[in-house]
Amino acid sequence: MKSHLDTNVIPPSRQREAPRAGLTWIGQSIKRVEDPRILTGNGGYIDDFKVPGMAHAAMVSSPHAHARIVSIDTSRAKALPGVIGVYTGEDLASVVDPCPSFASPPIPQTAIAVGKVRHVGEVVAAVVAEDRYIAEDAAELVEVEWEVLPANVDIEASAAATGDALLHPDDRESNVALDESFNFGPVEEDFAAADHIIKRRLRWHRSSAQAIETCGVVAQFDPYKGGYTIHCNSNFYNFIPFVIGGSLRVSPGEMRIVPKLAGGSFGSKVFSHKIIILTAGLARLAGVPVKYIEDRLEHFTNSDSHGSDRLYDAELAVDKDGTFKSLRFTVLDDYGAYLQFGVGTHGNAMAQVTGPYTIGSFGMRVKAVLTNKCQQGPYRGFGSEVTNWLMERMVDAAANELGQDPLALREQNMIKPDAFPYMIPTGNIYDSGNFQKVLAEAKQMFDLDGWREKAKKMRAEGRCVGVGVATCMERSVYGPTEWWSLNNKETPGFTLTSTPESISVHFDPSGKLFVTLHSPMVGNSPETVVTQILAERLTVAPEDIVFNYSDSQSGFNGVGPQGSRFTAMIAGACVSASIKLEERLKRFGAHMLQRRPEDVELRNGMVAVKGLKDQEKSFGEIALTSSFFRLSFPDGEEFDSGLETTAVYDHPLSTDPDEDRKHLGIFYPIVGHICHIVAVEVDPGTGKVEMLDYAAVHDNGTIVNPRTLAGQVWGGTANGIGTTLSEQFHYNSDGQFTNPNFAEFAMPTANEMPRNFKLGHVETPSPFTEYGIKGGGEGGRLGAPSALTSAIEDALSDHGVKITSLPVTPPVLRGLIRDAEQMAAG
Amino acid sequence: MNKKAISLTVNGRVREALVPPRMLLSDFIRHELELPGTHVGCEHGVCGSCNVVVDGKAVRSCLMFAVQANGTEITTVEGYDTAEGLHPIQQAFWEEHGLQCGFCTPGMLAAAKELLAANPDPGDDEIREAISGNLCRCTGYEFIINAIRSAAKAMREAEIQKTLQPA
Ligand code: FES
Numbered sequence: 001m002k003s004h005l006d007t008n009v010i011p012p013s014r015q016r017e018a019p020r021a022g023l024t025w026i027g028q029s030i031k032r033v034e035d036p037r038i039l040t041g042n043g044g045y046i047d048d049f050k051v052p053g054m055a056h057a058a059m060v061s062s063p064h065a066h067a068r069i070v071s072i073d074t075s076r077a078k079a080l081p082g083v084i085g086v087y088t089g090e091d092l093a094s095v096v097d098p099c100p101s102f103a104s105p106p107i108p109q110t111a112i113a114v115g116k117v118r119h120v121g122e123v124v125a126a127v128v129a130e131d132r133y134i135a136e137d138a139a140e141l142v143e144v145e146w147e148v149l150p151a152n153v154d155i156e157a158s159a160a161a162t163g164d165a166l167l168h169p170d171d172r173e174s175n176v177a178l179d180e181s182f183n184f185g186p187v188e189e190d191f192a193a194a195d196h197i198i199k200r201r202l203r204w205h206r207s208s209a210q211a212i213e214t215c216g217v218v219a220q221f222d223p224y225k226g227g228y229t230i231h232c233n234s235n236f237y238n239f240i241p242f243v244i245g246g247s248l249r250v251s252p253g254e255m256r257i258v259p260k261l262a263g264g265s266f267g268s269k270v271f272s273h274k275i276i277i278l279t280a281g282l283a284r285l286a287g288v289p290v291k292y293i294e295d296r297l298e299h300f301t302n303s304d305s306h307g308s309d310r311l312y313d314a315e316l317a318v319d320k321d322g323t324f325k326s327l328r329f330t331v332l333d334d335y336g337a338y339l340q341f342g343v344g345t346h347g348n349a350m351a352q353v354t355g356p357y358t359i360g361s362f363g364m365r366v367k368a369v370l371t372n373k374c375q376q377g378p379y380r381g382f383g384s385e386v387t388n389w390l391m392e393r394m395v396d397a398a399a400n401e402l403g404q405d406p407l408a409l410r411e412q413n414m415i416k417p418d419a420f421p422y423m424i425p426t427g428n429i430y431d432s433g434n435f436q437k438v439l440a441e442a443k444q445m446f447d448l449d450g451w452r453e454k455a456k457k458m459r460a461e462g463r464c465v466g467v468g469v470a471t472c473m474e475r476s477v478y479g480p481t482e483w484w485s486l487n488n489k490e491t492p493g494f495t496l497t498s499t500p501e502s503i504s505v506h507f508d509p510s511g512k513l514f515v516t517l518h519s520p521m522v523g524n525s526p527e528t529v530v531t532q533i534l535a536e537r538l539t540v541a542p543e544d545i546v547f548n549y550s551d552s553q554s555g556f557n558g559v560g561p562q563g564s565r566f567t568a569m570i571a572g573a574c575v576s577a578s579i580k581l582e583e584r585l586k587r588f589g590a591h592m593l594q595r596r597p598e599d600v601e602l603r604n605g606m607v608a609v610k611g612l613k614d615q616e617k618s619f620g621e622i623a624l625t626s627s628f629f630r631l632s633f634p635d636g637e638e639f640d641s642g643l644e645t646t647a648v649y650d651h652p653l654s655t656d657p658d659e660d661r662k663h664l665g666i667f668y669p670i671v672g673h674i675c676h677i678v679a680v681e682v683d684p685g686t687g688k689v690e691m692l693d694y695a696a697v698h699d700n701g702t703i704v705n706p707r708t709l710a711g712q713v714w715g716g717t718a719n720g721i722g723t724t725l726s727e728q729f730h731y732n733s734d735g736q737f738t739n740p741n742f743a744e745f746a747m748p749t750a751n752e753m754p755r756n757f758k759l760g761h762v763e764t765p766s767p768f769t770e771y772g773i774k775g776g777g778e779g780g781r782l783g784a785p786s787a788l789t790s791a792i793e794d795a796l797s798d799h800g801v802k803i804t805s806l807p808v809t810p811p812v813l814r815g816l817i818r819d820a821e822q823m824a825a826g
Numbered sequence: 827m828n829k830k831a832i833s834l835t836v837n838g839r840v841r842e843a844l845v846p847p848r849m850l851l852s853d854f855i856r857h858e859l860e861l862p863g864t865h866v867g868c869e870h871g872v873c874g875s876c877n878v879v880v881d882g883k884a885v886r887s888c889l890m891f892a893v894q895a896n897g898t899e900i901t902t903v904e905g906y907d908t909a910e911g912l913h914p915i916q917q918a919f920w921e922e923h924g925l926q927c928g929f930c931t932p933g934m935l936a937a938a939k940e941l942l943a944a945n946p947d948p949g950d951d952e953i954r955e956a957i958s959g960n961l962c963r964c965t966g967y968e969f970i971i972n973a974i975r976s977a978a979k980a981m982r983e984a985e986i987q988k989t990l991q992p993a
């Protein structure tokens with residue numbers, strides 16, 4: 001039978017370094033090479049940076065969710081001593097064009113609102129002054145006259161809104177910015193033939209990453225050259241000039257974007273183009289360098305990095321023996337006031353939407369709804385955290401309705417270890433895996449059988465104790481088709497297919513290996529992983545490797561840490577660079593040893609004659625000779641350029657979407673697997689959840705540094721715990737964001753973390769990446785919400801509580817318990 | 827605005843300055859004294875990344891005016907390490923992977939310093955409690971707790987070594 005996936009061919013592997021035992025540096029928990037400077041206060045974050053003559057910006061932010069700007073009076077603000085300038089949206093528009101948009105057709109957004117505001121916190125005017133205190137005083141003096149419009153807060157209501165409630169009446173006739181349907185495989189037939197259809201309405205609420213450092217920029221404009229120098233904490237600095245050049249009316253090469261160490265991102269600093277455009281425009285208008293650092297309130301209300309906010313109507317088709325047949329859903333996503341990345345977060349979820357299970361077909365209708373809130377951006381999981389939760393909720397629901405054990409049902413439907421590479425209905429593949437092994441490891445680590453007994457006993461004592469298991473996917477190493485593959489075919493937008501990573505390396509005459517990275521550090525460990533991989537491949541001592549970061553003019557292709565891609569991608573670039581550098585080391589070294597290049601090899605930082613013990617030249621000697629004694633080598637350009645190279649790595653494995661979107665191609669194929677098991681106790685009187693025990697086993701392929709990977713898993717799990725138990729942005733019916741601060745948006749502290757956290761790893765190497773490395777930056781948040789939700793539902797099963805919405809804060813849970821009790825009482 | 831003269835000791839050095847009364851201590855330390863290791867995450871007293879040690883106590887420098895620090899003795903993260911190298915708490919954070927982006931770290935170090943000065947052998951729950959006023963979005967805290975536990979041990983052992991040394 002012909003399948004919709006027949007045209008989706010898996011290209012051969014381009015792996016050069018096979019995964020293997022006995023590696024020297026890969027797999028070691030070396031201490032991070034980044035740390036000493038950071039630990040002593042010399043990290044070099046954006047707000048640590050200043051330039052002579054620098055002024056400071058403060059913003060006038062909208063107090064309304066939706067309003068026309070009738071007039072703005074800046075005269076009092078301008079008159080304040082120390083103020084250099086006060087600028088409205090119209091002023092900014094004289095030097096800057098609207099922000100870029102990946103949505104297609106785009107939804108226009110300007111860095112300062114023009115004509116109307118669409119969410120609380122949107123900037124309506126900016127002050128540039130000698131210091132931030134004066135700038136903020138002046139911002140208070142700007143007077144705006146408003147005509148308030150109806151605010152759209154609820155997803156479903158906004159989707160139906162008309163008239164004055166439309167957010168972008170000039171560009172869209174509805175607040176539904178995109179409405180597309182897809183069927184991957186025989187969805188209708190599978191549903192028609194299924195014995196059971198499990199239905200659930202599931203709600204995932206809005207929160208965001210809230211890195212402890214906000215976004216910031218220092219921008220300078222050179223009126224003679226007509227270009228900008230921009231220091232910022234964007235994740236994406238070697239790519240961003242191409243994205244924002246149009247907005248800033250300069251060619252990408254006329255911008256020098258310099259990365260600063262970012263104090264956390266988790267997606268929130270991917271791009272961050274609006275703040276760059278805003279600050280750059282202000283520097284041009286004011287004629288002085290300008291620093292703008294978001295304060296926490298601005299980061300909450302205007303940083304364009306809110307997370308997923310979705311309402312699903314989902315159905316799972318199941319046979320009576322428990323076999324999953326098909327999954328389909330309609331999803332409304334509250335994107336906020338703009339649509340910067342289109343529905344890329346749903347494109348992302350297509351990578352693993354059917355989870356670790358054999359499900360033959362999948363259908364989806366996605367509606368992107370605009371509301372009067374700050375727009376969405378990436379947050380650890382980029383949409384897949386929600387579909388992971390949905391999948392696991394549906395499996396638990398199926399187990400419940402069929403009267404089956406939820407774990408047995410999972411095991412029954414899990415993809416078997418011999419089925420890889422495995423193609424899911426959307427066309428993405430899972431490169432490799434052994435989900436059963438991960439599960440077995442987690443069960444053992446957690447002592448699942450023991451805990452089930454224990455929980456039973458505790459329940460018999462009247463305590464609400466439950467255990468939840470989640471088996472989820474962690475896709476890694478994204479291909480950029482996810483950004484546009486769900487766009488309407490007639491308006492595909494910018495159909496980018498490359499997200500490369502590169503590295504530049506050279507030996508200096510002292511024998512140190514100087515490495516230039518073309519992506520920034522955001523809290524990940526780029527220098528450490530590169531140290532380990534280069535030390536491995538070139539036999540260089542780690543302490544001889546020195547790091548630098550390029551800027552966008554000296555740099556080369558780099559996309560940066562996002563989508564759990566960096567380690568696997570930079571490993572590819574390191575291997576390419578090492579191959580080239582090895583060739584040169586051997587060429588120069590062999591000449592010095594009076595041998596042929598094929599007779600020498602790399603050994604402990606030396607070029608050494610094969611099979612002979614003390615016939616060798618250190619890399620230092622070779623570097624010194626090739627740098628200062630060129631005449632010692634033969635004529636010919638192969639001896640000219642010394643020991644340096646730049647290498648680019650594009651992607652280990654990706655293909656384009658099918659033209660008719662019968663499938664989406666292979667775009668996120670390097671998959672990890674996660675099993676989280678947690679035991680919780682709920683206090684039914686208060687709705688408070690306590691985690692009694694927690695085990696997480698992750699398979700991220702070959703591990704470069706177990707400790708830094710563990711740090712990622714831990715941190716992601718903490719984010720997932722917050723998402724599940726406490727973090728939610730609240731809006732009232734006027735569209736006021738009522739908890740935009742750290743006191744009321746409750747992120748976990750050390751006290752909210754589980755006491756007995758056990759972490760395990762299984763290593764199923766990828767056959768496609770160098771050394772078999774897979775990404776591991778998002779897994780904690782991709783697994784924790786599912787396991788915790790399941791455990792809480794289990795703990796409250798005697799009360800008949802069903803959890804269909806996150807987060808379950810104590811008041812929410814208390815409400816669910818009360819409702820269930822009232823239902824039971826009739 | 828009338829500036830006020832203040833004099834205080836920061837990392838062992840006497841610093842004198844004229845500051846506007848409303849200038850936050852965090853801004854004074856970061857931008858006037860040019861000690862950027864003290865970080866500002868929220869400016870409303872919740873995250874703890876601006877913690878510095880004022881007269882032996884970990885204090886939120888975003889909730890204090892520079893004028894209020896007149897006459898005090900302050901240690902910031904720049905003042906922890908010595909000629910011999912990193913402070914044992916910094917060293918332990920390095921060894922135990924107690925930081926990722928490092929933005930919360932100076933505040934965590936200050937909290938740890940205060941704790942270990944008062945309690946050289948804290949239990950895990952005491953460590954947890956001591957850092958529960960500091961937000962970290964990267965680490966999930968576990969490795970920070972490990973770091974403080976191991977710093978405590980190293981510092982205790984160093985004390986014993988000192989007493990064993992001949993005078
Ligand atoms: S910056 Fe002072 S507590 Fe957050």
Ligand code: FES
Nearest residue numbers: 926927930962964
């Ligand atoms: S290490 Fe990044 S916030 Fe703690």
